[in-house]
Amino acid sequence: MNPQRLEGLVRDIFVAAGMSAEHARLVAEVLVWADLRGMGSHGVMRVPRYVDLIRAGDLNPNPVMTTRNETAACVLLEADRAAGPVAMTHATQLALSKAKEAGAGICLVRATTHTAALGYYTHMAANAGMAAIAFSGSWPNMAYHGARAAGVSTAPLAIAVPGEGAPIALDMASGIVSIGKLMQARRTGEVLEPGLALDKNGNATTDPRAAAVPLPLGGAKGSGLALLIECLASLVTGNPLLAEALEGTPLGARHRQNGGMIALDIARFVDMANFRREAARLARAIKALPPQPGAEILLPGERGDRAAAAQRDDVRISAAVLDELKAVAASFGISA
Amino acid sequence: MNPQRLEGLVRDIFVAAGMSAEHARLVAEVLVWADLRGMGSHGVMRVPRYVDLIRAGDLNPNPVMTTRNETAACVLLEADRAAGPVAMTHATQLALSKAKEAGAGICLVRATTHTAALGYYTHMAANAGMAAIAFSGSWPNMAYHGARAAGVSTAPLAIAVPGEGAPIALDMASGIVSIGKLMQARRTGEVLEPGLALDKNGNATTDPRAAAVPLPLGGAKGSGLALLIECLASLVTGNPLLAEALEGTPLGARHRQNGGMIALDIARFVDMANFRREAARLARAIKALPPQPGAEILLPGERGDRAAAAQRDDVRISAAVLDELKAVAASFGISA
Numbered sequence: 001m002n003p004q005r006l007e008g009l010v011r012d013i014f015v016a017a018g019m020s021a022e023h024a025r026l027v028a029e030v031l032v033w034a035d036l037r038g039m040g041s042h043g044v045m046r047v048p049r050y051v052d053l054i055r056a057g058d059l060n061p062n063p064v065m066t067t068r069n070e071t072a073a074c075v076l077l078e079a080d081r082a083a084g085p086v087a088m089t090h091a092t093q094l095a096l097s098k099a100k101e102a103g104a105g106i107c108l109v110r111a112t113t114h115t116a117a118l119g120y121y122t123h124m125a126a127n128a129g130m131a132a133i134a135f136s137g138s139w140p141n142m143a144y145h146g147a148r149a150a151g152v153s154t155a156p157l158a159i160a161v162p163g164e165g166a167p168i169a170l171d172m173a174s175g176i177v178s179i180g181k182l183m184q185a186r187r188t189g190e191v192l193e194p195g196l197a198l199d200k201n202g203n204a205t206t207d208p209r210a211a212a213v214p215l216p217l218g219g220a221k222g223s224g225l226a227l228l229i230e231c232l233a234s235l236v237t238g239n240p241l242l243a244e245a246l247e248g249t250p251l252g253a254r255h256r257q258n259g260g261m262i263a264l265d266i267a268r269f270v271d272m273a274n275f276r277r278e279a280a281r282l283a284r285a286i287k288a289l290p291p292q293p294g295a296e297i298l299l300p301g302e303r304g305d306r307a308a309a310a311q312r313d314d315v316r317i318s319a320a321v322l323d324e325l326k327a328v329a330a331s332f333g334i335s336a
Numbered sequence: 337m338n339p340q341r342l343e344g345l346v347r348d349i350f351v352a353a354g355m356s357a358e359h360a361r362l363v364a365e366v367l368v369w370a371d372l373r374g375m376g377s378h379g380v381m382r383v384p385r386y387v388d389l390i391r392a393g394d395l396n397p398n399p400v401m402t403t404r405n406e407t408a409a410c411v412l413l414e415a416d417r418a419a420g421p422v423a424m425t426h427a428t429q430l431a432l433s434k435a436k437e438a439g440a441g442i443c444l445v446r447a448t449t450h451t452a453a454l455g456y457y458t459h460m461a462a463n464a465g466m467a468a469i470a471f472s473g474s475w476p477n478m479a480y481h482g483a484r485a486a487g488v489s490t491a492p493l494a495i496a497v498p499g500e501g502a503p504i505a506l507d508m509a510s511g512i513v514s515i516g517k518l519m520q521a522r523r524t525g526e527v528l529e530p531g532l533a534l535d536k537n538g539n540a541t542t543d544p545r546a547a548a549v550p551l552p553l554g555g556a557k558g559s560g561l562a563l564l565i566e567c568l569a570s571l572v573t574g575n576p577l578l579a580e581a582l583e584g585t586p587l588g589a590r591h592r593q594n595g596g597m598i599a600l601d602i603a604r605f606v607d608m609a610n611f612r613r614e615a616a617r618l619a620r621a622i623k624a625l626p627p628q629p630g631a632e633i634l635l636p637g638e639r640g641d642r643a644a645a646a647q648r649d650d651v652r653i654s655a656a657v658l659d660e661l662k663a664v665a666a667s668f669g670i671s672a
Contacts, residue, residue: 069605071439073409076605103407106440106600131568133469133598144622146631151622159564161571168567170560202626218553224506224636227622228495231504232467235497235614238606243614246621262469262598264442269405269412270574278571278579285582286480286487286563290538295482300560 001322003315007032009329009336010044014083016332017054018061023086027116030085034117036311037304041180042117045321048328050083050114058255059083059113065090073102076237077109084115084257088134091261092121096128099263109259110237114138115156118259119171119301122160125263126167129272134158136259137226137233139245139252142175143213145223148202150213152226152242154179155233160301162266164280169301174226175214182211233258337658339651343368345665345672346380350419352668353390354397359422363452366421370453372647373640377516378453381657384664386419386450394591395419395449401426409438412573413445420451420593424470427597428457432464435599445595446573450474451492454595455507455637458496461599462503465608470494472595473562473569475581475588478511479549481559484538486549488562488578490515491569496637498602500616505637510562511550518547569594 007028014024027050035043053059063082067075075094079087091107098105115136125132135157144151152174160169177196185192185208197211198204205211216222227242234241237258244252266275283299291297317325326336343364350360363386371379389395399418403411411430415423427443434441451472461468473491480487488510496505513532521528521544533547534540541547552558563578570577573594580588602611619635627633653661662672 069439071601071604072437073434073441074439074600074604098409101408102438103405103410104440104442104598105409108605131572144625144633146628146633147622147625148628149625151625159561159568161564161567168564170557170564172554172557172560176554202628217557218508218512220634220636221506221508221553224508225495227618227636228497228504228506230618231497231615232495232600235611235618236467236600236602236605238610238614240614240618243618243621246624262440264410264568264572265407266572268407268410269444269572274574275571278574278576279567282563282566282571282576282579285579286483288582289480289483289485289487292482292484292538297480297482298556300556300563 001315001317002313003032003036003311006035006044006315006317009325010047012334013047013051013329013332014061016334017051019083020062023061023083026089027083027085030089030116030120032315033120035315035317036308038307039117039304040318040321041178044317044325046114046116048324051328053113053255067094073098073104074106077107079109079112082112084112085120087112088115088121088259088261089124091259092124092263095261095263096125096130099130099265103265103268105263107261108233108237110239112257112259113255115257115259117171118156118158119160119169119304121261122158122171123167123169125261126160126162126169129162129265129267131161131264131266132159133262134260135229135233136257137230137241138257139255140242141179141213142223142226143198143215145216145220148198151246152216152223152230154214155226155229157225157229161279162272162276163283164276166305167301168279168283168299174217174222174229176217176222177214179214182214185211233260337651337653338649339368339372339647342371342380342651342653345661346383348670349383349387349665349668350397352670353387355419356398359397359419362425363419363421366425366452366456368651369456371651371653372644374643375453375640376654376657377514380653380661382450382452384660387664389449389591403430409434409440410442413443415445415448418448420448421456423448424451424457424595424597425460427595428460428599431597431599432461432466435466435601439601439604441599443597444569444573446575448593448595449591451593451595453507454492454494455496455505455640457597458494458507459503459505461597462496462498462505465498465601465603467497467600467602468495469598470596471565471569472593473566473577474593475591476578477515477549478559478562479534479551481552481556484534487582488552488559488566490550491562491565493561493565497615498608498612499619500612502641503637504615504619504635510553510558510565512553512558513550515550518550521547569596
């Protein structure tokens with residue numbers, strides 16, 4: 001499908017669901033960006049869920065976002081349950097602006113909803129000449145190391161710096177496998193590798209129909225990272241997600257997320273042209289390593305860059321996702 | 337061995353090797369801290385190597401550390417090849433001081449040597465009421481994902497926040513297994529699990545005598561994290577480590593490290609008593625998860641806290657490490 005047309009459709013849906021044209025544009029852009037880069041799990045397949053969240057009152061289509069706790073380098077964005085892309089792009093602008101002034105800027109985001117592809121925001125920062133670290137926390141959907149149940153979220157961590165061309169950009173969840181991959185295996189029936197997931201009773205499983213809870217990346221490392229992200233994003237902003245959900249409070253049953261963006265103004269430390277030259281030199285040195293048979297050595301973000309180039313005029317959306325999208329559009333009287 | 341006595345011995349060695357009493361004390365404290373917490377691989381077993389680095393001219397026992405690129409929230413510490421504990425404790429103080437003023441502070445460290453246990457510095461920050469993120473980069477000693485050779489370092493990432501008692505503190509390397517574990521397996525002859533290491537020819541191996549290069553945590557995630565840490569710590573400070581080493585330049589053959597410390601003043605966002613209460617609540621919720629058979633659910637840092645409590649008066653140092661330590665002491669005319 002033509003990406004502009006897809007973005008237009010998503011925009012129309014969110015305008016019909018009550019968002020301003022600008023907010024709807026932002027959400028559509030961030031979701032289609034993920035599809036273009038081959039991350040369908042964070043793409044327009046989320047639209048029906050976002051609409052459900054609006055209807056349930058968890059996602060506020062008309063948020064009044066405010067800032068508080070402002071210092072020279074920091075600010076907290078009260079996101080008022082804004083769509084993740086709306087809150088996180090604003091948070092990135094705030095962090096960049098702080099970093100321009102103070103050398104570094106940190107914006108913490110309180111009470112947003114699904115942050116979508118975190119890499120979008122670190123790309124945005126890297127394209128502005130900044131180094132960026134972003135993270136977000138959600139409800140418990142990943143096993144804590146040593147536990148038979150979900151205890152933390154698959155909290156993602158994204159880090160990006162400018163490159164000679166595209167940014168060098170890592171966007172990783174703290175799970176050994178994504179929820180999206182488990183859902184995909186359930187559809188295809190493909191047997192999972194051992195060590196990826198637990199079933200709903202907390203037993204390790206390779207059965208794609210039984211796999212329910214992803215295991216953390218590297219055991220204690222992944223669940224520790226997810227726990228610390230909860231501390232940074234949720235406890236510092238005074239909006240705990242995990243404890244509320246694990247205790248089974250009414251608030252814990254709602255869809256809520258928190259996030260953060262750290263930006264560092266590289267040009268305050270080193271000449272940007274020199275930085276880009278060194279980034280390219282490092283990329284060349286890594287690319288020159290002897291590869292494993294059949295393997296290609298890729299830089300963080302490179303696979304996504306290639307997918308985006310290949311899909312520039314025609315983004316692949318599965319028939320099932322497109323049907324769902326059209327059904328949501330139809331529910332608002334929009335013909336796709 | 338009595339930890340104070342051990343620290344005294346290490347201090348005496350570094351004073352004899354040319355350090356000031358204060359710098360020698362810092363190095364001894366950070367190394368013994370790691371031993372106390374059960375991280376022998378980052379403990380006093382490093383002393384002979386540090387002394388070698390001094391003798392080779394890579395570690396400067398009398399560094400003249402200076403700061404530059406100072407902004408409201410940032411500063412770069414030119415470490416002048418100082419011992420890692422000397423540079424990193426100073427960097428932590430600088431980041432904390434910036435964070436007190438600006439809400440957040442980032443200190444990047446250029447040209448230090450082995451940073452030792454990164455968790456020491458994030459503990460230091462958390463004990464001062466700050467959230468902290470620290471990282472450090474080194475020479476290529478870990479396979480890059482898809483490559484048959486080392487391309488990145490096992491770059492560690494440490495994150496800590498204050499807890500109700502001890503900090504909640506994650507200290508993780510970006511490798512699936514540490515170099516220390518591979519060395520230990522070589523000594524004991526224990527067969528490795530698959531997926532941990534390559535041999536010197538780049539082939540996957542479980543043979544403890546052949547394992548030479550650890551694989552990255554979660555494949556592309558671990559090597560991507562290590563690569564981005566090199567970008568943050570080394571390219572922003574204009575002191576590239578990986579490219580120099582991979583290109584085989586004379587500089588690349590020297591022992592060099594860079595690092596960074598990000599501190600966030602939690603009290604600027606939320607009441608500290610409330611933060612500590614919520615941290616304790618989160619800890620309780622995680623501890624209440626149903627455990628896997630035979631497993632105990634531990635918080636990040638808890639194993640180390642327990643080891644430190646148990647070893648407070650008598651730290652376990654292997655006979656081999658103690659012999660090496662005594663030999664180094666003897667080489668300076670010190671009787672241990």
